[in-house]
Amino acid sequence: MDDRTPVIIGAGQVSERVGEPGYLERSPMDLAGDALKAAMADAHAKKSLAPALDTVAAIRQFEISATRYTAPFGHSNNTPRSAARRAGANPDRAILEVVGGQGPQRLVGELASEIAAGRSKMAAIVGSEAISTMRALLARGETRDWSETRRGSLEDRGSGYEGVVDMTAIRHGVAAPIGGYALAENVRRERLGLSLADYRTEIGKLFAPFTQVAARNPHSAAPTARTVAELAELTERNRLIAEPYGRLVVSRDQVNQGAAIILASVAEARRLGVPEDRWVHIHGVADCAEPAMLTRASIEQSPAAVAAISTALEVSGVSWENITATDLYSCFAIPVFNLLDAFGLDRDDPRGWTLTGGLPFFGGAGNNYVGHSIAEAVARCRANPGGMVLVGANGGIMSKYAAGVYSTAPADWRTSRWQSLEKIKPQWRVLDTLDGEAAAETFTIQPGKGGEVATLVARAGDARVMANSSDPAICAALRGGKVAGRPVRIEDDESGVNRFWFL
Template identity: 30%
Template sequence: MEHKLDPIIIGVAQYTQSKERVPKLDPLSLMVKTSRNALDDMGSAVLKQHIDAIYMVNINSWSYEDAPGELAEKIGISPDRKVYLPDGGDSPQMLVNRAAKAISKGEHEAILITGAEAAYAMYLSQKGKIKLNWPKRKAPNYMEGPLWHGTNEFENKYGVVIPSYSYAMFETALRAASGRKMNEHTRYMGKLFAHFSKIASQNPHAWNQNAYSAEEISTASPDNRKILHPYTKRMCANMFVDQSGTLIMTSVELAEKLKINPKKWVYLMGGCDLKNVFNITERPKIDESPAAREGSKLALQRAGLKLEDIDKFDIYNCFPSIVQIIMKELGISENDPRDLTLTGGLPYFGAPWSNYSMHAIISASEIIRENPSLKIMVIANGGYNTKQSFGIYGNEASQEMWAENDDSKIIEQIMRNKLPEPIKKAEGMITVEAYTIPYERSGKPKKIIIMGRLENGRRTLAVIQGDQEVLLRLEKEDLVGRSFPVHHDPKLDLNIVSINKE
């Protein structure tokens, strides 16, 4: 097989702006910093002239009229193509996969991929603790598609648009499927994320470098309050971080021509981008991901590897549920000794909105440079277990031509299993498939949101209403599998389950 146009990563850099740094750099300045460092990391001043495309992940914490163009001007490159994405946690790996195809087809010689957030700086500014001397905020004059929220209008009425709501609902479905009791599953989540926290404690780029025990993660306390059942604060992604990452890709042919040190090269051995059914209420099972199941197989096939050949993983981990879903779909057991994160994960390393997995890819590249025999799989997740992008990294070329990859037929097959639209005005009995309980800051439950099936098999959402005594009692019970009478309240335009004191 001809490997001249095989895509490789040749420059990487990441940066975490310290909490104490003043003045605070804005996201564009953070990208300038990591882009310059990634250019230096390549060890070739000449290759800079060959960068003919910039791919940029969406910026949530600020906005610019032409962020890719402004970045290009500041670092001294002249790209023919500028891409600025809408939001989505799958974006970094998806852009790497897209760049691999473009380079393999000869469409571009070298591509700079970058992203940054400064949400912590924004938080301090909004609290009146600092003054930001940033450029004027302007709406982007181009973006590849609109910003999306990953849920429909019906789901939004019940709060499912808030990521912690939806992922907590996935969690209660997973718990029921696992057969664990409530306290057993809480301990399991704590143990799972304690390992992530340990890795973050050893990562100089991590936002939170405390190593928490399983009990410190799973037990509610004044500094680890309950967010939604069954999650505490330390189980949830921390978006209030200032972080940036940049990587540069080119072909083997150009790297050889410009005499870039092969020790810098990291191959994208395999990858793919797949989607699940868009609306959560229309998925056959909310504790599964056909995209992860099929995507992992495709990525491994293209890399010429088996799952047991992968030495380390970085599984997107905004909440424990997505880690478990992907573990289940890949066939990774609870006792598997391999690392499931390279960085420490979104609750501890930090969650720079759509750009988290950029740091995972950069970390994978740094690890492989130090240990060329390793094979690492990065799994990026967008939306609400909606989209997954896979990348396998190592020091060998892909077994398949990147330019020939087309996954549209697999996505079509996944979409064929979409359920009918949910019942918006429910009457009768509802059997709970999943639920969550949002809490006040004081720890008092607000309400209970449930997803379930009606007697005719159709799915719907509903809210359980009751006084504090009722909600506190139900909080201690696993509601999955239980049935309740439900009715539609026209004034609230919500499906309601009313439970009185017993």
Template identity: 30%
Template structure:
């Protein structure tokens, strides 16, 4: 666990910026690297120190851009800004990566290995999608032979061949599977849980309404979110479109992280600095099908405990939270594992979340940290906690910050993979009997059923995975009494599995 050697080495966020754009014409729009450069200039201005602080950046860190292919986007951004950083840093795909990049920079600053770092990213999928629809090519610079000096985080495939074979290869199929396991744990009916989800996500849309940087500031009622309609189609049981992250945005965000001494030397006013107190990272059993429980996260539990212990704080002392919110299940799991309970009535986001504030690829957490800094500048004695999630509740990064300095320097905990039991065996393509554990149903755009996925826990502890498409199996999936009941899977040759009550 890293810690600072003295008050001058305390890591602070000195400048933040967020930008968005909504062009009607894709041609002539700056590329994501230009968006990042613009956000960094704005973050330097926000610090009160301006270009002198930006010119001192030694480490330029860019979460991987998904909408456009670059070799080393950090190098391209540095060239456009006229910077000569000693290193460029990126991270492997995941919504946890901005927090990971911040935690790593803060630890290096606390150790005296770094004075000034910049963490910034951008996505322009709104413009890219518009160009595709109109059949035009974007004249943006792309790949070159350069690569970042360092790339952080594990580089592993997110799913197994068995998971892929039953349709568990995208967030829209995995997270609703977790959601239905949560419903069963809570003991709610399908209808009651749908209402509950609508109200939870309505609170997130309300937070977006108060966030000047949110992509959509429209406040939706619980019923508008929960009920499928022409404007809010069913995507995957139990999620409607408004419960999904919205990646079709053009957004950029930037943070300037430096030592307190560097901020003072650059002329950053004291009231602009927000102190980083602690950071933590951990990963769960990597593959979903091998986890003990689908709707639990031993890694978040352990990382949250380590983060708060490092900061010498309790979760009840944290005034502001932003829990990673690609889907409602991610929020519920994190809230329970952080000790907030299964039905927390406190605010869980400062942005509005990825459905409403915007889901810019890997870069959402750069936005949530920037928004948290804005709030903590106004409430310097308050604590803020941000979280990021990569892949399928697989890898996690957390950060704790305040307008006041930490009690015992900056501390960081990297816990690696956290397990609370040996990995389960996962079986597919063979008959099975067991207890129905989780399920989901994917829909076509016209509202018709595409396919369903069910998991059963066999008596020997293995998890059976099944993809189904026949009407009777699909009807059983959404039956009120399915989860927790005995069921069986038959596997006719050359066809999807068949699900039966047992």
């Protein structure tokens, strides 16, 4: 192997659940620092890794990701350096990545390329969330001071929200990802000819095996195995969040979790005395992005996700048949269904589709869930030498996707194995307002303080338009039969929110 070949030498995870034995009420930065220390220990190096760490890339916490999130207890001004300091490191380069669950996987490709090019010898990716602790403290009326100031350079890449959500969607109640994913889910449901209840069962069949994996994972936020019926039936405990989703099958952000990954060149790993049986090779990484949801050719599909995985497999020189284990990003069902449909994969494949237990059950650790996926992939590779493990990482509303293939088998990096693909082109215009007729395409219904609100996406010529209705009769009609293709009347009520009714 070339001395500059990048390998993963350490992976660490930490977690805690409110009120359980050993609960320490750790801040996000404490969790991140502990995860980085765990990753260093995982390398089994003869020498200290901390002084050799030249680059630390941090995943952006939810509370500093956008204005709709808050940091009630304050936050670090330099997240990567806060985490690095706790692990005894002072890197030359500190990076704060953009928003999106694709971040950890994409950074593996980028930092591996930096190592292969000789611009870095050792780099770490670290992220954490303490949302569960934060909410528990606020519920008790307590406060903490989690603010801190760290000196040193910071490469802040900004939020990266451009093209993820447009203002039309935000005005119509689809600012949070759940509404967008629900719209996509209902396109697929109608294409399959399923009722809402039947489709909830399909989601339950997909996710019930995930809960079994989560139940065995000591880092899970919700380590409880559940049946298909428990996941599918709407009850007081599994209340409707956005049609067709019940509470139990949506990403769980109330977690206290941290994860870190350490990469090094082969030469640096040898210098530091990292045993070769700890090395995990990066065989291929690819990432791709979509335009905003309403401009895509199909709301239910993500060509970017398919392209990222296809390219990662191609660069790695393997096919789906060679993959021995997989973690597909599962904030909701549709990102998993999208890939199973596109590649003709079996929902009940015995290899399974999660290593962690999935975001609704293991926990959706903000933008850093895939840090945990990669840590689990590293462990799986070591336990099954020569096996090939695939990790899929999703961000936004199926807006950004990164994929990576890992194995203990060596990978030749004399030619880069990271490909950042061209963004998918938009196919539809978006109308902010419309006074006229259109053809319904998809919908969701979300509970609100004033009752349920239905959000419709409709087609008018070569454009899409959104509209809302709080009429119970319209909500009932949406639930009662096929929606796609039905003629609707849309009008602007001058507030920027369109209203609709069926013709």
